[in-house]
Amino acid sequence: MxxxxxxxxxxxxxxxxxxxxxxxxxxxxxxxxxxxxxxxxxxxxxxxxxxxxxxxxxxxxxxxxxxxxxxxxxxxxxxxxxxxxxxxxxxxxxxxxxxxxxxxxxxxxxxxxxxxxxxxxxxxxxxxDIAPTKLVIAKRSDYPIRGFPRTLEELHINDIQRCGIDRGIINLVNLRILDLSNNWIEFIPEDLSNLTNLKEFNISHNILARSTPKQWNWMGGNLSKSLLLLDVSYNELTYIPNQICKLHKLTTLNLNNNLIKTLPAGIGNLRNLKIFSASNNFLVVLPGSIKKLRLHSIDISNNNFEQCIPNGAGVFPKPLPVCTLKEYASRKVLGARLIYFSGNLPLTLVNYLDNAKYCVCGKACFEVYLRSSHNLLLGNIAESVSSSFGDMYVPIDCYFCSLKCSSLAYQNRSRHPIVR
The missing domain is CATH 2.30.29.180 (Ubiquitin carboxyl-terminal hydrolase 26/29/37, pleckstrin homology-like domain)
Structure with a gap:
């Protein structure tokens, strides 16, 4: 043998x-x-x-x-x-x-x-006769009729007007790099999350803007532990789904050249993120949880950021009501970074968890929270900053899971006023 x-x-x-x-x-x-x-x-x-x-x-x-x-x-x-x-x-x-x-x-x-x-x-x-580990398809005639070699670790399918993802790709258990850029793909099948070794996924220059909110459930599953790079640039996206917060291992995220107006509140929960690009969009504010990131570089040039919000002192938050048992349990699930999906939880609970807000401290909150806006110096979260405005302050929309987090934020704002 x-x-x-x-x-x-x-x-x-x-x-x-x-x-x-x-x-x-x-x-x-x-x-x-x-x-x-x-x-x-x-x-x-x-x-x-x-x-x-x-x-x-x-x-x-x-x-x-x-x-x-x-x-x-x-x-x-x-x-x-x-x-x-x-x-x-x-x-x-x-x-x-x-x-x-x-x-x-x-x-x-x-x-x-x-x-x-x-x-x-x-x-x-x-x-x-040795089965290949890398395959590049640049012409429609090169697309394999009899399926892909099971040994593939790197697959590039570019500029062939492909409209969907072949089931055979989902079965490539050794796949580490998947490049489907420059096609006509409208949505990603949920089964893509079954790939255990996928580290880089390039789906730029497609038409993912036609995806419905339910067609983003591929974000999660095994990809929560493996995916390091995600490129969804040039897709005419108007929003980024909350499911992206499940990709805990991401180090590089490219959202350039879309139509995005807001980012998920929990994007700061991507603790491993080092390179973040969201240039040429319609962003007016960043989520407050982004304060938790420690980036090598951030590019948010050519957006529609509002004027910086004046810092105020002496403003005291209102008392918070007691959390329900459902909210307490949900906070624990997300805090422990447990993998959940419609197969092990009711769909209503999955949607509830997916739509969590995130405090500036990184913890999740759902119905009980405080909310306010203030300014962030981008140099505090990134070594290299690219922006199209003079100063490096941007407005951030903050959620607070407790009075303690809110009080700390107000104290920091009063200690570091903006000099204009």
């Missing part, structure tokens, strides 16, 4: 620091075989640099087989002689089949029908 995979060979006799610096997986062929005239099994590793192959005996020579991440297509095989560790990355189904045969070989329970060829007959898979 042989599988096509990516393998990194680590020599345990070498210093760990040198190994970690040069660690690079190489496209390889891994073969499990048995000589017809012998009862011993072995593994042969072929690669482009090692076309003759390296033979590893199995009998009494396997130190350990680590399969904790086999469901992700990863495993490690450690040998005694030579003292090599094989770090293997492969298609999940192929890898599990290989590990099953390997286990039976180690237990000497393998049948003759399962493994009949000799080690002398094993040859590496040709380069042209």
């Amino acid at each position: 042989k599988i096509v995979c990516n393998v990194f060979v680590s020599n345990r006799l070498l210093p760990s620091l040198a190994v970690s610096r040069s660690r690079k997986h190489v496209k390889s062929t891994l073969a499990l075989c048995k000589h017809p005239k012998s009862e011993e099994y072995c593994i042969i590793l072929f690669s482009g640099q090692n076309k003759n192959g390296t033979k590893y005996s199995l009998k009494g020579n396997v130190k350990q087989v680590l399969t904790k991440f086999a469901h992700e297509g990863k495993c490690t095989i450690q040998f005694n002689k030579p003292e090599h560790d094989l770090f293997i990355q492969s298609d999940v189904i192929q890898l599990k089949g290989f590990l099953h045969i390997l286990k039976r070989a180690l237990e000497n329970k393998i049948s003759q029908n399962e493994l009949t060829y000799s080690s002398m007959a094993v040859t590496p898979v040709k380069q042209k």
Whole structure:
């Protein structure tokens, strides 16, 4: 039996620091075989640099087989002689089949029908037969009729007037980068949230403005833990849905060149966000929760920001009523960043959670809150600022979950008045 995979060979006799610096997986062929005239099994590793192959005996020579991440297509095989560790990355189904045969070989329970060829007959898979990990489609005629290779990690489909997302894309469990820019896509299917490894999603230059509020439910699910970059620029969007606050791992968000007038109140809940762009829109105010961000850069040039609001002192907030049990529970759910969707909660509760307001302290609030507006110095939240107005102050619309948060905000405003 042989599988096509990516393998990194680590020599345990070498210093760990040198190994970690040069660690690079190489496209390889891994073969499990048995000589017809012998009862011993072995593994042969072929690669482009090692076309003759390296033979590893199995009998009494396997130190350990680590399969904790086999469901992700990863495993490690450690040998005694030579003292090599094989770090293997492969298609999940192929890898599990290989590990099953390997286990039976180690237990000497393998049948003759399962493994009949000799080690002398094993040859590496040709380069042209290796399933690709990257695919670029720039013409409609290049679109695969029989589906996409399951090994794809990077997929670019650009400028082919594509109107929707193929079901086959949803099944690419290894996909890390998905670029669907310059098409005619109107909405994203909710099942996209099932992808566990997707880190970059570019859906710019499409027509997502035609999406209904319910067609943004793809934001969340597994993407809450994996997605790092999202580009929805040039989509004629008039708003950004509240579901974007579920993408907790986002580091880069591009909203440029849309028709956006307001941003979700909880956008400051994206604690990992480092690069934020929302230029060429119709923003008049930023949400107060944005004060929680610590950005490398922010670009909000060419918007319609209102005049800065004068700071006032001596204004005291009114008392707040007691929260309902529903609101207390909802605050806890969002505070713990629990993943929720229509499959594990009633739809009414999902909508209730999605429409939460967010205090400047980062906590959620729903029906019990205070609200006021004041000014924010952008230099306090970003190292690099791009704006089309002289000073770097912008108005922010703040929600407060408690009297304490409101009082602190008023104290800060009185301590740092704006000098104009």
